[in-house]
Amino acid sequence: AQTVTQSQPEMSVQEAETVTLSCTYDTSESDYYLFWYKQPPSRQMILVIRQEAYKQQNATENRFSVNFQKAAKSFSLKISDSQLGDAAMYFCAYRSGYAKSQKLVFGQGTRLTINP
Amino acid sequence: GAGVSQTPSNKVTEKGKYVELRCDPISGHTALYWYRQSLGQGPEFLIYFQGTGAADDSGLPNDRFFAVRPEGSVSTLKIQRTERGDSAVYLCASSFNSAAGSNTQYFGPGTRLTVL
Numbered sequence: 475a476q477t478v479t480q481s482q483p484e485m486s487v488q489e490a491e492t493v494t495l496s497c498t499y500d501t502s503e504s505d506y507y508l509f510w511y512k513q514p515p516s517r518q519m520i521l522v523i524r525q526e527a528y529k530q531q532n533a534t535e536n537r538f539s540v541n542f543q544k545a546a547k548s549f550s551l552k553i554s555d556s557q558l559g560d561a562a563m564y565f566c567a568y569r570s571g572y573a574k575s576q577k578l579v580f581g582q583g584t585r586l587t588i589n590p
Numbered sequence: 591g592a593g594v595s596q597t598p599s600n601k602v603t604e605k606g607k608y609v610e611l612r613c614d615p616i617s618g619h620t621a622l623y624w625y626r627q628s629l630g631q632g633p634e635f636l637i638y639f640q641g642t643g644a645a646d647d648s649g650l651p652n653d654r655f656f657a658v659r660p661e662g663s664v665s666t667l668k669i670q671r672t673e674r675g676d677s678a679v680y681l682c683a684s685s686f687n688s689a690a691g692s693n694t695q696y697f698g699p700g701t702r703l704t705v706l
Contacts, residue, residue, distance in 0.1 A: 478632075511697075517679060519633070519697035565632050576621065577646065578683075578695060580632030 476501045478568050480581035487556045488589050494541075495551045495584050497566030505571030508542065508549045509578070513563040522564070525549065527571070553586075561588045592616070594698035596682050602704045603672055611667040611701045615684030622665050623695060624657055625681040633681055639665060640687075672705045679703070 477500045487493035499508070510522040525533045525542050532540050537554045553560055566581040595614045603609050615622050621640055625633035635649040639659045650656075654672075659665040669676055679702050683695040 509694075517681075517700045517702075519681065519683070521694050521696075524694065567632075574646070576638055577623070577635035577649065578625075578633070579635070583630075583632050 478581040486587040596698040613682030619684035
């Protein structure tokens with residue numbers, strides 16, 4: 475079974491600075507997808523960024539980018555120019571590329587605080 | 591268009607009672623997922639539907655939990671003989687055809703279930 479580990483329960487960063495959230499995963503599959511979701515106090519999970527395992531290029535979405543190291547099974551999220559609205563729980567998630575198994579496997583989450 | 595909606599937003603019940611939680615997916619999304627999120631944890635997969643049928647119910651914890659999606663749209667998660675350990679936020683998500691590519695799962699705001 476696949477597992478996802480987020481080793482940082484909490485992180486904080488000064489507004490406008492850069493922060494990196496860590497995520498590692500364990501799988502024997504070669505075809506899979508990785509995601510970062512943000513969960514503000516409203517509870518609604520919002521997709522931040524996704525990465526296909528077959529793509530070597532790291533995904534970027536505006537201020538958000540990932541460092542995907544397939545051999546190391548590492549998938550970290552970098553947030554540049556942090557804003558107060560970035561404060562939330564961040565979850566790393568894995569999904570198999572095989573059609574039968576579509577569930578997301580989530581890590582334990584990292585609570586990100588932005589200091590003004 | 592409208593996102594995933596879930597009702598009720600909060601539900602308080604007594605141990606032993608029966609509850610139903612409703613999820614209304616994004617129009618046109620054929621795949622629907624239920625997850626459970628305990629306090630301080632990441633969401634855990636319960637069940638996923640492709641159309642009207644449950645394609646994977648491997649996450650249901652026991653036979654007190656059951657879900658239906660009779661017309662391929664709205665889904666209801668049913669919990670019989672509730673226990674205090676069932677207290678959690680129940681999240682619903684939907685996506686386009688789950689078998690194709692990195693289909694993003696869009697989440698609703700969840701239902702917070704409290705069993706007294």
